[in-house]
Amino acid sequence: MAKKLDINFNELVSCSTAASGSSLVHRLDPRAKWLVTLAFAVTATSFGKYEIARLMPLFFYPFAMIALSGVAVADVLRRTALAAPFILLAGLFNPFFDRHVLISLWGFPLTGGWVSFLSITLRSVLVVSSVVLLSLTTRSDRLFSGLGELGVPSIFVVQLQFLNRYILLLAGEVQRIVRAHSLRSGSRRNSVSLFLSGSMLGILLLKSMDRAARVHWAMLARGFDGEVRTACPLKFSWQRDGAFVLIWVAFFGAVRFIDIPFLLFGWAVGK
Amino acid sequence: MSHHFLEVNDLYYSYPDGTEALKGVSLRLEHGEAVGLVGANGAGKSTLLLAVAGLVFSGSGTVNIGGAILSKKTLGEIRRRLGFIFQDPEDQLFMPTVFDDVAFGPLNQGLSAGEVSFRVEEALRSVGAGHLSDRPAYRLSGGEKRAVSIAAVLSMLPDILLMDEPSSGLDPRNRRMLIGLLGDFTHTRLIATHDLDLVLDVCPRTIVLHRGEIAADGHTEEIFRDEGLLERCSLEPPLCMQGVRS
Numbered sequence: 010m011a012k013k014l015d016i017n018f019n020e021l022v023s024c025s026t027a028a029s030g031s032s033l034v035h036r037l038d039p040r041a042k043w044l045v046t047l048a049f050a051v052t053a054t055s056f057g058k059y060e061i062a063r064l065m066p067l068f069f070y071p072f073a074m075i076a077l078s079g080v081a082v083a084d085v086l087r088r089t090a091l092a093a094p095f096i097l098l099a100g101l102f103n104p105f106f107d108r109h110v111l112i113s114l115w116g117f118p119l120t121g122g123w124v125s126f127l128s129i130t131l132r133s134v135l136v137v138s139s140v141v142l143l144s145l146t147t148r149s150d151r152l153f154s155g156l157g158e159l160g161v162p163s164i165f166v167v168q169l170q171f172l173n174r175y176i177l178l179l180a181g182e183v184q185r186i187v188r189a190h191s192l193r194s195g196s197r198r199n200s201v202s203l204f205l206s207g208s209m210l211g212i213l214l215l216k217s218m219d220r221a222a223r224v225h226w227a228m229l230a231r232g233f234d235g236e237v238r239t240a241c242p243l244k245f246s247w248q249r250d251g252a253f254v255l256i257w258v259a260f261f262g263a264v265r266f267i268d269i270p271f272l273l274f275g276w277a278v279g280k
Numbered sequence: 281m282s283h284h285f286l287e288v289n290d291l292y293y294s295y296p297d298g299t300e301a302l303k304g305v306s307l308r309l310e311h312g313e314a315v316g317l318v319g320a321n322g323a324g325k326s327t328l329l330l331a332v333a334g335l336v337f338s339g340s341g342t343v344n345i346g347g348a349i350l351s352k353k354t355l356g357e358i359r360r361r362l363g364f365i366f367q368d369p370e371d372q373l374f375m376p377t378v379f380d381d382v383a384f385g386p387l388n389q390g391l392s393a394g395e396v397s398f399r400v401e402e403a404l405r406s407v408g409a410g411h412l413s414d415r416p417a418y419r420l421s422g423g424e425k426r427a428v429s430i431a432a433v434l435s436m437l438p439d440i441l442l443m444d445e446p447s448s449g450l451d452p453r454n455r456r457m458l459i460g461l462l463g464d465f466t467h468t469r470l471i472a473t474h475d476l477d478l479v480l481d482v483c484p485r486t487i488v489l490h491r492g493e494i495a496a497d498g499h500t501e502e503i504f505r506d507e508g509l510l511e512r513c514s515l516e517p518p519l520c521m522q523g524v525r526s
Contacts (some may be wrong), residue, residue, distance in 0.1 A: 010509075148376055150375065150376045150380060164475065171374070174374045174375075178370065202361070212428055213416070223366065223368070223370050223371040224374055225362075226330070226333075226335045226366070227364070227366050227371045227372040227374075228323055228384075229335060229359070230363075230376070231359075231384055231385035231388060231432065231433070232359060232360065232385055232388030233384075234357070234388065237381070237384075238384075238387035238388065239387070240379060240380055240383040240387060240396055240397070241393075242393070
């Protein structure tokens with residue numbers, strides 16, 4: 010378990026490292042990336058529940074962003090896979106409730122439930138991967154500053170900023186507690202009893218509260234007044250950031266309102 | 281420039297569980313003075329520093345920073361004059377990069393981007409950490425974190441420095457560098473520490489705190505030679521004054 014935690018801790022750290030890159034995508038104003046990600050999510054979720062083929066052109070967006078940013082495909086896939094249980098759970102019961110046959114594939118009847126399950130899964134993968142790409146290509150401070158500049162109330166922005174910071178500190182505390190347990194539990198080092206987990210969680214809570222108080226003191230001592238200011242204010246360039254937003258929104262609009270797969274491959278299915 | 285003094289009068293503080301941490305502490309630091317604050321664990325050193333910075337509010341007594349009496353009204357002004365360096369640099373470093381962390385204080389002071397940038401570069405240079413500017417703070421070594429946490433305070437140009445265990449967790453080389461750095465500062469300094477050798481090197485004057493009260497206040501070497509006092513306050517002489525024991 011300690012080894013798994015080490016891996017997850019390193020995963021958190023590597024996410025921040027990837028976000029500090031210098032590619033074209035990394036340099037874009039975070040507001041532009043937020044807007045495009047939001048437009049992408051709205052487009053992906055706006056299709057009907059049985060749509061599958063028309064979702065396919067949307068995969069161009071994550072692939073283009075990966076190519077432009079230089080982010081490792083494996084990083085995006087691994088982080089997207091972390092959401093897999095939630096993604097699968099979202100449409101898991103559709104095959105049981107929606108049993109009417111939509112089409113027959115090589116003699117096998119395909120029910121609406123299975124088609125909608127696949128559609129929900131594809132849409133979720135698209136949306137999660139776009140959010141993963143946003144976080145891998147934008148430094149956390151700029152990401153949250155962008156949210157503030159887009160009009161999200163500062164109280165939420167500050168909460169997110171410090172949640173992001175505390176995750177690393179909290180992960181460090183968890184790592185130390187689990188390591189201490191692992192070193193003194195002999196052959197049972199991979200299992201933690203329910204009673205002990207409760208005690209460990211309690212200690213973690215108390216330590217976190219102490220830590221939170223100290224971090225807050227350190228902030229107050231340096232003049233914190235409820236707003237986190239940034240040394241490099243965001244600059245929205247219409248030529249670069251505006252064009253990025255317009256091009257992608259136009260593409261998403263085209264995907265939404267034009268049946269691109271049919272236009273390209275309609276002849277192959279004989280329509 | 282004689283106004284960077286720190287005066288504490290009859291300060292009391294009790295924790296919510298009733299434990300009395302400070303019992304009538306009074307002291308005065310003159311402009312540019314470096315004073316060591318020593319005492320056993322639980323003597324009240326950290327609490328005294330927190331109370332002086334207005335991070336915990338005492339039950340009674342006054343804190344006077346350069347003529348401004350500490351109160352909720354003067355808190356902002358007093359925190360501009362005080363620089364507080366915490367025991368664990370991790371508590372102080374919470375921004376994504378070293379530059380952002382050192383810029384946190386000056387930005388809160390409402391300075392322009394150019395002035396902030398100048399202050400950050402100067403502060404990092406003064407602690408020998410100019411090359412760390414773009415690094416994420418959580419990736420630094422213990423010594424680098426300590427240097428950056430000091431720079432994060434220096435960038436605010438404080439008049440008075442309060443330091444809580446500045447040498448804890450440092451290896452001998454980084455500790456030696458820190459001692460050199462603290463010795464070069466011209467700020468009024470109150471340094472709470474268990475590292476009596478550091479006090480001997482940096483602070484001509486020492487205050488011994490014992491169970492929330494001042495047990496002694498005087499010349500550092502004289503205090504460290506008083507074995508009876510050190511024994512009573514659960515302290516030991518600095519290593520360099522102990523000699524070789526068989």
